[in-house]
Amino acid sequence: MFSNSRQTMALSVVLIAIQMISWTPIMSLPQGAPETVCDTMLPFHGGGIPPSSSLPPFRIETSSSAIGQGQTMRVDIVGVPPGLSFGGFMIQARNRNAPHQIVGQFNPPSDGRAKLMNCENSVGNSATHTNAGPKQSVSLEWQSPVDFLGEVVFNATVAQAYDSFWVGIPSSPVQVVRREDAATYPQTTRQPYATPPPRGIYTPQTETPTATAPPEDPFYSECGRSKTCFGLPNGCIEDKSCKSLSAITVRGDVYEFEMKSGSNGAAYIALGLSEDAKMGEDLVTECVPQNGRVNLYSSYTSGSPNYGASRSNVPQNNARLLQSSVIDGVIYCKVRREVITQVQGKTFDLLNNKYYLLLATGTGLKENSVGYHDIGRLPSAGPINLAVVQDLSGSSTLLLRLHGAFMVVAWIGTTSLGILLARYFKQTWVGKQTCGKDQWFVWHRACMVTTWSLTIAAFIIIFVEIGDWSSERNPHAILGTITTIICFIQPIGALFRPSPNSKNRPLFNWTHWLGGNLAHILSIVTIFFAVKLTKAELPEWMDWILVGFVVVHVIVHLIYSIFLCMQIAGCSSDRQHTQQVNAFQMSDMGHHGMRNGHRMDHKMDAPYAAFRKGLLAAYTVVLILFVLVLVVIVVLAPIEETFNKLTNN
Structure with a gap:
């Protein structure tokens, strides 16, 4: 017995929950339909939300199928099944043979739930709600005209919710006859109901079982x-x-x-x-x-x-x-x-x-x-004469996209590779010079010149595009400016580097190293902030791609650092040797093969050279993939809309 009781209680809770979920908040024009819609009976909801095309869950019932001239009858708006709530409504009687002709008039309701409308300069020939609160039925009194004989049909617009309403719900025809003949007609049009579903849980059945596409925005x-x-x-x-x-x-x-x-x-x-x-x-x-x-x-x-x-x-x-x-x-x-x-x-x-x-x-x-x-x-792309109807597009974002693409290539691509070469490849490709310069220095300089050129170009481009300082509350602009200033100074400082044996050379080495790494770190942070820029229209998941790049870059640096320590006998004890290997010397090779006073063997790479080259090749491939993906996202932004357009075409 207790088990059945628990099941009954559980079932009741489920039914109540389903009923609560199925209730739709009713939002209608709070003071009733305006008289501007007397003709169409089409409520203005949301700039043209179309009426529902499903079978209406409401019915218009009359107290009689016939009425004498000048007599009154009751007209009800009810839900199917009974008890289904609605909010707004509008109702009027029309000549069945001339559907645009509104006939008769409603008597002022006593319960205050409806008010009369004067359509076509006729007093009280239509009625509408006075408030948008939920109601389960509405009863009105309608008086037939004294000079009309024929059939009328009551038409109603009923809103179950603000975006769910039915227009022109018809009643059964009502015959307007002579007063003496009215008593011979049935006195109700109310129809018996089949066993109704639980109260309030009603889903209108569409006329066709096949799924239809959502209506287009008018x-x-x-x-x-x-x-x-x-x-x-x-x-x-x-x-x-x-x-x-x-x-x-x-x-x-x-x-x-x-x-x-x-x-x-x-x-x-x-x-x-x-x-x-x-x-x-x-x-x-x-x-x-x-x-x-x-x-x-x-x-x-x-x-x-x-x-x-x-x-x-x-x-x-x-x-x-x-x-x-x-x-x-x-x-x-x-x-x-x-x-x-x-x-x-x-x-x-x-x-x-x-x-x-x-x-x-x-x-x-x-x-x-x-x-x-x-x-x-x-x-807009240009100024327009407002009176000329035309297809109007937005202004070009080409310069904006170029700015982003240039910065990605410069700071994710060439800078990352250039720093890696300068730090770990000074004793690789020994004896194989280009134009009298070591290989690591030639490639490092090529990467950094590319970075400098792309950064300065991108900086100029964005100021041409915006025309002023960014008004968006985002540190991207200030961080980008600081990065650009450091980037601009770096090669100028390199031109005035002291000679290898100068006492100021260590100071230059550390300053140059610090400036390069600081600019690189700031640039990555700046790109992260770019994802939040409104104008950039970049997806938030781009952050994860940037995180992936950072993780790969850090792991590669850790691997190279470990092998560098292994390469140097007694990594912690022989600090002088370590400083010599890691010093940012910017190709101080003399004519006699001297580097800071230490003779190097031009024919012998440092240990693990093959490993360093292999890892560099793998890193370069991964780096190119990161750069390509990020550039595509920046150039095609907003990427989701662009992808959808391409797939639809």
């Missing part, structure tokens, strides 16, 4: 035809995959701007009008969810050195919010702007001037403006 439907669309990442409009997007529609002197964020935790979405595609002196339209609703703001940006946007001294009456919503974190707004806006002595004339579009979205807000665009920012 935002894209008129892009390039009646409105100019612009989204990020660049090129996302074509395959309808934008994380954030905007659109401009112009009809005469009416300028309408639409914006929609992705479901990525955005705190705002904003669209700026700029004369130069750079931040500064731009008119910005902001849509910001606050306290359950979307607020519209206009702001003005400032440039270097105090980047930011501010709503102070910016007229807020030159733009009007037409439609807005926030669903599952997705922000949507539609805004109408005046043709001319004066801001701080600057005129924005949408009719006569061309502007770049600056689309931005982020997760933070400031007291009087939006925060940094840490989710994304993209300027």
Whole structure:
């Protein structure tokens, strides 16, 4: 008995849990449907969320299948099965033979759960909810017209959730007859129910059992035809995959701007009008969810050195919010702007001037403006006439990608190899010189010259691209600048190195060694911070590739260090010999084969030379693979979207 009791209790808990999970929060327009949708009965949810195509889990029932002229009858909206909750609704009766004709009127409800609407200039001929709270049924009284004979059908829009609603749910036809004939008709259209499933657990059955693709976002439907669309990442409009997007529609002197964020935790979405595609002196339209609703703001940006946007001294009456919503974190707004806006002595004339579009979205807000665009920012490729419908792409990121690729090749590739050669290969390839220089020095110098050239080029490129100091809160810029300064100084210092027998030579050796290794370490840290940059659009998992490189690089150094100690008899006791081997001498070989006073055998490599060469070859192959992978990620960023496009094509 106790076992059965426990099973019963467990089953009850499971059923309750399933029921709680299956409840969908109901979000509808809190004060009912607007009269602008009297014709279509289509609620404006989220910038055009389409109605559900499944069989509706709601039914419209009438207290009679016929009604006399001027008489009243009861109309109910109920769930199937009974008890299924819904939030918003709109209902009206239409002439069955002329579906666009709304007939009759509803009596004012006494329970306050519905209110009347005046569609087509007729009083009370439609009804809608007064609040979006869950309700299991709604009862209304409808009065037939005194001058109408024929059939009417009650049509209703019912929202089970904000993004789950059915439009035009019909009732059975109701015959409007003469008053004296009404009593001969059945007095109800309520239908018996089969055994219902547990209350509240209802999944509508689709009309066709085959799976269908999710409906396309209607935002894209008129892009390039009646409105100019612009989204990020660049090129996302074509395959309808934008994380954030905007659109401009112009009809005469009416300028309408639409914006929609992705479901990525955005705190705002904003669209700026700029004369130069750079931040500064731009008119910005902001849509910001606050306290359950979307607020519209206009702001003005400032440039270097105090980047930011501010709503102070910016007229807020030159733009009007037409439609807005926030669903599952997705922000949507539609805004109408005046043709001319004066801001701080600057005129924005949408009719006569061309502007770049600056689309931005982020997760933070400031007291009087939006925060940094840490989710994304993209300027258009060029200034446009807003009234001309066109396909608009974002500005080129070629220079940005070149900067990243150059830095990866320089500091992951050539610097790592050059440092390895200088530290462990001074006694390898002995007697095989190139242009009178030892092999290790020739290759070390080639690597470091490549590093210097790529670093200086990348440094110049990024300043040409950004045009100023980075405004992003990330130490990447300052660390990169320090690395570049050290890199620039290193070869200049090498040109003035003291002679091998100079007392200042040890000081130079240690300074040169310290500068090279410090720049290398800083560069790797800087690349790690680059992964977090918004503009870079690099995947977070790139960090693991960088970690893999660091691990391989450290292991190779450890192996070489162990064999170096084995090579030197008494590694800890013969420190003088160790210093001679490890000294960064930058090819101090004299004409008589002397190195710091010690004669070297030009025909004999140090012990373990074959091993060092073999490990160097393996390390070089692995290093090239790391560099290639990282360069591909940087150049094709955002790599996931690029890969998806390539595979779809």
